[in-house]
Amino acid sequence: MKVTLEELKKYRTQGNPKGITSVCSAHPLVLKAALRLGRDHQSSVLIEATCNQVNHQGGYTGMKPDDFAHLVFSLAKTEQCPEDLITLGGDHLGPNPWKHLSANEAMDEAEKMVIAYIKAGFRKIHIDTSMGCKGEPPALDDQIVSQRAVRLIQAAEKVAADSDKKKPLYIIGTEVPPPGGADHVITSLEPTKAEAAAQTLKIHQDALCAIGLEDVTHRLLGLVVQPGVEYGNWDIVYYDREKARSLSNSLDTESNLVFEAHSTDYQGVHYLSQLVEDGYAILKVGPELTFAVRECLFALDHIASEVFSDYSYRYLQNGLENLMLAKPNYWNSHYHGNAHECYLLRHYSLSDRIRYYWADPKANEYVQTLLSKIKGATVPAPLMMQYLPGAEHFSKKSFDPEEVIIWYVQKVLKSYHKACHLD
Structure with missing residues (x-):
């Protein structure tokens, strides 16, 4: 069953929540597994590259956004996965790879990266400007985060308009888990406060409207929040829906949004299903794959x-x-x-x-x-x-052996597919 990113809000408000798995990996066998699953079920395939992995300077994979897009669509042709099922996304797009530089220098690079992603045809754009740069505290307040986010969105909008690309869909949010999971022992997590999520949304909406980008507020697809799921080197914190109840219920007053949950790796079908049912419609997975x-x-x-x-x-x-x-x-x-x-x-x-x-x-x-x-x-x-x-x-x-590896990876992907209620 094909469910588009734009339809996630509709299914939630109709009381029939569905989800989409965000595959965050550049490994060819992981990509083959995801594309093959999409082909076999005629379901959406959302594939995302992260800022450290793929950027205008090459990232740790050595790939620029154009290279990554070419890889995905080349593999899609091999796996006979229709291109209209595929959406490319950019994850944690912001200054993170250059946070050792001054804020101005890091943001200049982040802007170049976002432009490269849009030019390469990436449509789902997660803007993450939550981290401090050289001389700044590790975490920044919502005002600074929103100002920097709006700068990147403005650059993306201009490139999309000039190149006749589809208008981007944006994910925002300041309570963002570290890319790749925590590197310390974790035993519990507090979900994002509902009031904090509402404030983050309002500050970003106001900042966009202040520079004449009201149209973008209708393309804010979702908000990254912490529902209380994470993994460390040896530990997994599983979803506790009662603990996150206030946050989940806050979506009832935001009919145009869904939540995006990061670090959902290793949760398993039971908890992933609960996340989707509670409004966390975009489930990001990478290291588990x-x-x-x-x-x-x-x-x-x-x-x-x-x-x-x-x-x-x-x-x-x-x-x-x-x-x-x-x-x-x-x-x-x-x-x-x-x-x-x-x-x-x-x-x-x-x-x-x-x-x-x-x-x-x-x-x-x-x-x-x-x-x-x-x-x-x-x-x-x-x-x-x-x-x-x-x-x-x-x-x-x-x-x-390649078929064995793809089969093994699909065991994980099928648990996500089942949790997203797509059959």
Whole structure:
């Protein structure tokens, strides 16, 4: 069932809430899994790139917005997913990648990034200017956040008009979880206060109207709030709908909005369904999907170690360990503890910072060596039962490891699809 972003508000007000999964990943196998699921169910495929991952300077993937869009639509053609099912989004678009610079310098770069996203055809734009820059406090007040957000929206509107693009749909909000999840122990979270959410919305609406962008207020698709869900390295805080009841009920007076929930990874169907029913219609997921890729690859690494006498024991995992130690910048400020604790975090943390390494040529070499070794082999069913329970059916035919990984990722995506009430 295809549900568009604009229709989410209608379904909620009609008492038949539906949701859309926001797939926040640049991993080709994750993208293939999402596009294939959209094709098979004829449902919307919302794929988002984050500011650190993809920007006008390349981001950690080395891709600019045009490159990312080309990747998605090339894969869509391969997977025979109709383009009209696909929406591209930009996540956390703001100064975050350049917050070590002065505010003026960081915002100049953020503006260039937003312009690049719009020119590349991204339509759903999450504006996040909540972080402080050099010399500023880590979190800023709503007035400063709204002023900076409006600057980026103004730039996006001008580019969209000049290039005859569809008018963008915007997500705003100041209570934004950190991209990629928390990096500290968490046991509980307080949901956003309903009054704070209302104030954030009003301040942004007033700021837009003050510069003649009233039309944009009708394209404010949703508000990022904290419903009380998060994950850390080892911990998951599950949704408590009673604790968030006041916030959820506040949507009753805002018929033109839905809430966007970040860091919904690892919640599972039960809690995801409750989130959708309570008005959190856009569910963002990213690390759980690449965590699934990593789980499956490590399992295949074990299987190859057992099946092939000339395959080094845990070749892929050991290679990645060496790579992460040689290039620690993506994990060393996030993982803390003794040597063994940091080892465990590098490979198994729920925040899955190993995902930053998949685009590295050396990591790609390790993966391709594994996939080439096991492709077409006969894998005994008991080994699949041992390392990938439920995947035994793949042992009955010529083994295709990419198909196994896509199947494994789709297990996560199907839980989101079910929670969004799209069947």
